[in-house]
Amino acid sequence: MKNRFKNPLGRMNIKQQMILLFLVLVIPLFGLNAYGNSMAGQILKRHVTNAYIELNKQNFKLINRDIETVNKVTSTVIQNSQIQQLDPFAEVTVLERVKNYERLEKMLISFSQETDEREPVYYSLYVYDPDNSYFFAPYYPDRRKAGVYFFSDEKEKPAWFDEAVAMKGNGYLKRMANLSPPVQGRQDQETLSYVRAVNNIYRGGTIGVLLVTNLDARIGESLSTVSIPDGELYFTDWDDNILTSSVQGMAGKLELPPEADPGHSTIGVMDVITSDFIYVIDYNYVLQQKLVYKVPVKTLLAQQSEMKRVIQVISVAYFAVGLIIVFYFWQSLMTPLQKLAHFVRRYEPGNVVPETPYRRRKDEVSVLISTIYDMARRLNDLIHYKYNMDLKQKEAQLQLLYQQINPHLLYNTLESIYWKSTMEGNTESAEMIKDLSKLMKISLSRGRDLITLGEELEHAGAYMNLQLNRYDYxxxxxxxxxxxxxxxxxxxxxxxxxxxxxxxxxxxxxxxxxxxxxxxxxxxxxxxxxxxxxxxxxxxxxxxxxxxxxxxxxxxxxxxxxxxxxxxxxxxxxxxxxxxxxxxxxxxxxxxxxxxxxxxxxxxxxxxxx
Missing domain, CATH: 3.30.565.10 (Histidine kinase-like ATPase, C-terminal domain)
Incomplete structure (x- = not known):
């Protein structure tokens, strides 16, 4: 059955096939390049996001460790006997109150001093003194880095004081104004504070509120360990209110995409990838805290975009070089092959074969051309050889016919002798002559090499009869x-x-x-x-x-x-x-x-x- 499939390339010449092959090789390369760049961008986003997720987890743990350290120190301060014995209504002398005040201030200052060269946090105690028993102590608007502050007027009571008392001894983070040391050139300085009410563990009731300030500097140290090119880091409460960030002067509510809502989840890490930013959010509902990484996609893909442009330039250069190489190979390979095809078309067996071209080349093209030219010469030699052999075969057949005349003449002569001996009564001699005649007849067998087994047995029987009669066996x-x-x-x-x-x-x-x-x-x-x-x-x-x-x-x-x-x-x-x-x-x-x-x-x- 003939194959009905026809190769469409068979209608094109080699030049067109080479151009088509080049386009088939190059066009998918550009397509794969575009697809690879797109996939590389997505993979890069995902890998970077996964890396930032792990970094965010570690960063969130460091921040929580610092806050937990502050919480433990506040617990130590609250349980201190001097704090627990503080009572503005106690009937003691002014001297005793002064001494008690100095001891409390020294204690709080000692907790505010850092020994590891880190940014210190400042512990301050705010006590409500309606009778102004501690009149010698600074009043509320007065600011110090650490110490004990008494206020007697409801107007002087901070707005967060009652809020802290309502938390029943649970500490929380809150941004406050004018509590950290003043900074030159900025009047309304804000600071992140840890607020916790001090309750009397013996008699009940509230002694005051312990305030830990300058926490934004401490948390900022943890944030500064993370380097995100053009990225922003935010430490917020559960309602996305900014507590501190890597962006100076950033306050208020952080705008997050709708996909960043954790929903019913209480603890975990999530990521949101938009067209402009990558958000990595570590959240904890129990602590009412979130750590947000905001990474600009443009900056992230800047190096990839530069690499993409380089690849595009290289691709264009590759295309140009490819054209040059195709032209070179066309001149180097196809021109000799076209000449070879022209020779094969007009060659007829027996014609004179010209000198083999391109002998100086050492590549496969030279081998192919030399082989075809040599094959044409060998074909000519074979034609001449066959012609001579046919002549010799005819001569040999004639010679064989001449040589067969004598055996046939001898066979016919033996037949004549057999009949003459029979007629003369020499039966034994006649039988021997007859067997010898059979022997010669089957040996000739008209030039055949294969005979039947019956003929071979007849030949063998004639031979055995001759031997029996000849030697009297x-x-x-x-x-x-x-x-x-x-x-x-x-x-x-x-x-x-x-x-x-x-x-x-x-x-x-x-x-x-x-x-x-x-x-x-x-x-x-x-x-x-x-x-x-x-x-x-x-x-x-x-x-x-x-x-x-x-x-x-x-x-x-x-x-x-x-x-x-x-x-x-x-x-x-x-x-x-x-x-x-x-x-x-x-x-x-x-x-x-x-x-x-x-x-x-x-x-x-x-x-x-x-």
């Missing part, structure tokens, strides 16, 4: 070959040399005790003819095996059987040939194996000749 020969095998083909003159060996090397001197048996049978697709004698002389079967199967045998051991072996294998293959082995009743058995060429029912006939 007394041995017995038994023919036991089925008729079904007689039409099988066999190389001519196969049995006669084997029978001759059986006589000479087996039973020659045994007289009437000698016997030769020729039998045959079928085994599947094989025909086997067996010649077996009962001779008593020892036989070296190993030497015979080497003679039959070695590539370079010793022909002194017997050239005849080697010749038979080679002729059988030449006609039928290496699966067939001769096999020598000891006979069942002594002597030697030789088996001839040839392919079955005629299928019929096997029937056996026997004949005995003495």
């Amino acid at each position: 007394q041995f017995t020969i038994r023919w036991d070959v089925p008729e079904a095998l007689l039409a099988n083909h066999v190389p001519k003159i196969t049995l006669q040399p084997l029978l001759e060996n059986a006589i000479i090397h087996g039973i020659k001197n045994m007289g009437e005790d000698g016997m030769i048996r020729v039998s045959g049978h079928l085994e599947g697709d094989r025909c086997r003819v067996v010649i077996e004698d009962n001779g008593f002389r020892p036989v070296n079967y190993e030497s015979i095996h080497r003679l039959l199967h070695d590539d370079a045998p010793d022909h002194s051991l017997g050239y005849g059987i080697r010749n038979i072996q080679e002729r059988i294998r030449l006609h039928f293959g290496s699966r067939y040939g001769l096999q020598y082995e000891p006979g069942e009743e002594g002597g030697t058995r030789v088996t001839i194996t040839i392919p079955r060429t005629e299928a019929a029912t096997i029937t056996a006939t026997g004949q005995e000749v003495s």
